[in-house]
Amino acid sequence: MELEELQSAWTQMSHQLEKQKELTNEIIMEMTKEKYRTKFKAITNFEKAGALVCIASALFIFFNIPKLDTWYLLACGLIAIVFSIVLPILVLGSLKKIQCLDIVNLSYKDALLEYTKSKTKLLKIQRYGIYASFIYLMAFLPAIAKILNGKDLFLEPSTLLWKTIVMAVFLLIIARWGYGHYKRVTSSAEQLIKDLE
Amino acid sequence: MAKEIAFAALVREHQGLLFKVTSIYTDNETDREDLFQEVVYQLWRSFDSFRNESKISTWIYRVAMNTAITQLKKRKRRPDAIPISESILIHSESGDEDFEERLRMLYKHIERLDVLEKGLMLLLLEGKGYKEIAEITGLSESNVGTRISRIKKKLKTNMIKS
Numbered sequence: 001m002e003l004e005e006l007q008s009a010w011t012q013m014s015h016q017l018e019k020q021k022e023l024t025n026e027i028i029m030e031m032t033k034e035k036y037r038t039k040f041k042a043i044t045n046f047e048k049a050g051a052l053v054c055i056a057s058a059l060f061i062f063f064n065i066p067k068l069d070t071w072y073l074l075a076c077g078l079i080a081i082v083f084s085i086v087l088p089i090l091v092l093g094s095l096k097k098i099q100c101l102d103i104v105n106l107s108y109k110d111a112l113l114e115y116t117k118s119k120t121k122l123l124k125i126q127r128y129g130i131y132a133s134f135i136y137l138m139a140f141l142p143a144i145a146k147i148l149n150g151k152d153l154f155l156e157p158s159t160l161l162w163k164t165i166v167m168a169v170f171l172l173i174i175a176r177w178g179y180g181h182y183k184r185v186t187s188s189a190e191q192l193i194k195d196l197e
Numbered sequence: 198m199a200k201e202i203a204f205a206a207l208v209r210e211h212q213g214l215l216f217k218v219t220s221i222y223t224d225n226e227t228d229r230e231d232l233f234q235e236v237v238y239q240l241w242r243s244f245d246s247f248r249n250e251s252k253i254s255t256w257i258y259r260v261a262m263n264t265a266i267t268q269l270k271k272r273k274r275r276p277d278a279i280p281i282s283e284s285i286l287i288h289s290e291s292g293d294e295d296f297e298e299r300l301r302m303l304y305k306h307i308e309r310l311d312v313l314e315k316g317l318m319l320l321l322l323e324g325k326g327y328k329e330i331a332e333i334t335g336l337s338e339s340n341v342g343t344r345i346s347r348i349k350k351k352l353k354t355n356m357i358k359s
Binding site: 002003005006007008009010011012013014017018020024025028029031032034098099101103104106107108109110111112115195196 | 201202204205206208209212213216217234237238239241243246256259260262263264266267269296299300302303306312313316322323324333334335336349352353356
């Protein structure tokens with residue numbers, strides 16, 4: 001099949017499409033309104049749900065700060081609060097940037113460039129977020145154990161150790177999967193950016 | 198109300214164009230319909246800001262293609278989704294087997310292109326000149342020429358292989 005044949009198939013399809021005017025004014029306006037409504041329903045995605053959980057846990061620790069009665073447990077609590085707030089803010093900020101792309105005024109090249117850069121930045125934040133969650137885990141576990149059970153895990157090193165190991169293994173699996181995904185997406189994205197700039 | 202009527206007339210007039218753009222960037226009918234709706238919504242949002250500085254089709258291509266970029270990877274193939282090449286055939290209902298086969302091949306080749314190449318290929322197939330392609334894509338005319346000849350080579354290689 002030659003390029004000219006592809007072109008003629010496309011032209012033939014264009015002619016056939018021209019003959020079919022299926023949409024009515026009512027369908028078009030209903031389509032527009034429906035999309036407007038679903039824009040506001042689309043809040044329930046993973047990132048936003050995750051952010052809500054993080055903020056809820058930060059608030060929970062914050063309101064139970066008085067229970068963290070040693071300097072190291074207090075430090076763990078504060079670290080956990082900072083991580084729970086900063087990471088979702090960074091992720092949601094990057095997501096917002098992608099969603100706010102000026103699709104009307106940007107050229108195709110610039111839109112593609114902006115989108116690819118924002119997407120890469122988001123993936124980078126998510127990747128670092130996975131690594132940062134190891135630190136978060138180390139701070140969160142002792143703080144939450146003290147708040148919920150009144151236990152100071154630093155006085156029970158074996159419990160702290162096995163709980164940390166179980167969660168670290170879980171995180172490691174996620175991190176490995178995330179890294180593979182990150183590598184695949186960003187290598188093609190970086191190539192595209194290089195090609196366009 | 199007058200605005201709604203004018204907008205609906207514009208979409209009706211260019212629905213073939215929207216159909217083609219949305220089919221290039223998706224691989225099944227469900228996603229194509231979803232992208233079509235998203236493009237119509239984005240056109241409605243920016244309808245007021247459209248100033249007759251460029252051709253209306255240039256504006257539509259730009260909004261549609263840029264919207265398609267932002268929707269990439271968001272969609273996943275659903276089990277009941279109809280592959281795009283089949284949906285095109287249903288839509289065209291020509292009964293011409295040779296044409297249908299060529300259309301299938303065309304979409305198969307387009308699927309193998311990356312997102313930038315897809316955009317250029319679309320405009321090339323639409324019969325746009327390098328100047329207009331440059332205006333829509335933001336690339337220089339000479340860059341458009343270079344990239345298009347690269348795409349042609351790539352297509353030729355793919356065609357020989359298949």
